[in-house]
Amino acid sequence: MEPVLTFTDNGIYCPAGDFYIDPWKPVPRAVITHAHSDHARWGNDHYLCTKDSVPLLQLRLGKEISAQGLSYGETLRFNNVQVSFHPAGHMIGSAQVKVTVDGQTWVASGDYKTENDGISGAFEPVKCHVFITESTFGLPIYHWKTQQQIMSDIQAWIYKNKQAGKNSVLLAYSLGKAQRLIYNLRGAVERFLVHGAIYNAHETLLQHGWPLPPVELITHDTPKEHFADSLIISPPSAADSAWMRRFAPYSLGVCSGWMQVRGNARRQNADAGFAISDHADWQGLLQTIRHTGAEKVFVTHGFSSVLARYLQENGIAAAEVKTDYGSEEDTTA
Template sequence: MLQKPLLEFTDKGIYCAKGNFYIDPWQPVDDAVITHAHADHAYTGHKRYLAHHLSREVLYYRLGEIQLQTVEYGEKVMKNGVEISMFPAGHVIGSAQIRVESQGQVWVVSGDYKTEDDGVCTPFEPVNCHHFISECTFGMPIYKWKPQSEIFADVNSWWRQNVAQNLATVIVGYSLGKAQRILQNLDLSIGNVYTHGVIENTNEALRRNGIVLQPTHRITQESVKEEVRKGIIIAPPSSVGTPWMRKFGPYSFGYCSGWMALRGAKRRRAADRGFVMSDHADWTGLISAIDATRCESVYLTHGSTATFSRYLRDIGFDAHEVHTLYGGEEEEAPAQSASQPSPEGEGFEEKIPVKIAMEALPPGEGLGGAAL
């Protein structure tokens, strides 16, 4: 007799019927297991939440007084006879892959992940499984990230040039993830770091959770403009083009996103500089991560699902495209109102011709869905 799948895709989210819990559900449920605190994965309204302990304070900040249980990586929790454990996803601080096991059947839900060690969050760790549910936000061969060291050498050089030219420096990144990654890699010999309130609220939540971050200065009405202009300002995407940002002019404005790899992206964001930096795996990272799980089947939840699933099938994987509500990345304010704010995505919706995605596909030698 064929074994019933341990996880299934429903209109509320990824559901484990045997354990009676959901993973990153987007409609209210009794028991929600959360991969990370971005708004497209951590919604309000659930009765009980389970997440990694480094997500605790950010979840409280964003969702209010929820009933939250937190665990360490590798710690096991039983729900109705189903074993749940979490492993590093390398996406943002506190992000986790969810491993679910029952009667020898193992599923892993990746959430969002990246494979490069950014020195800020716990590095991604492949987990062997029979079935892997993976994102593929950047699942096209045009997306190949430079080493982080090269990116931040460029960022710091740009900052120095701006100081020499008496330009303020404004760098934009999401309040959970990119903001901390930017902060931890800035050369503070150049100047001080100043933060938008949304960025600093998230930093403070992480510090309450024991995360050590480089020093920052919250921008308030009392901040002295000329002092702020001598440093670097970390701001969220929601601040772009607002009077808040314009008051620091003249400035040079840089935008950090994986979408900056696309021609015209910098212009559409009206940015002076576009830094290609993502907290998601690139094309090579996705393939290597999936291969490392030794999975029998892979399910692609959001991103370039059609293109990537077709490529994986061509190189021997049993790959399936599924539809979810993930991919919005995060909101830029805590979700404390009656309704869930619309998540502000890592970028704008970019329509890419399939023919671009299929150019220069790398060879799939040595890749395949080996049994566990």
């Protein structure tokens, strides 16, 4: 039997349906798991994604793109191929892609996390014969605190900064991580002041009905006295920039799974590191693989060789696959 999906120089390909999943080179038909730029790239003739991802793809790639959106669980047919999207929990609109051909089901998970963050949708494991998993944090050292614990840590840090006369600045990726923080810290923060990249994503989501609290765009006219009563959120790209210096004196916090490793915050010249990730930790990866019931697992971007070897040693057929994903991992993770 021919494989449902194959791994090519353009990306993950479905021969029976003649489409690619998250291609890294331009193709006629692209099926997209989520709107981060390492998975949703410019230049494809047509994009198929979840309905919630359509406005985010248009924000990133331009309103002129040809994009079709499906609801979670809705099935589309290409020839004898059935395609559907299922919640991945990674960010708003993110999905796993379920592909079934002649009774064989493969699932390409894209990026995913197993803890429900309250805004991105709860992850749902999908039964399949073959599962394609990421492994961004595919090492046993990566074990996340609960989101509630992390949010409490951030609130305590903000209070400590205020007592010390410092403004609080968090670095968080503009699409996904920033909205997760804003949504879950609402009520604990008087005002959110944000960088333009975060503001644009936030406004797009507000326009499409997402229940996010309001934020204020930081401009040259933003009163400095607002800084002390606000949580300032910036993308990592603005760190050590002239834009950042306006907030002095400030304390800098980094929100990333990489903060799990001692010393990473110091290497980024940060005062605090919060290990909050939009990817599954080691136990989340293993639990998900077990729940799929997959007979074969392909492991992509991250610590792929480690996870693949662990699965093999524990009786699960697994193989490492090289992809072009992960170019944003240092910032979105």
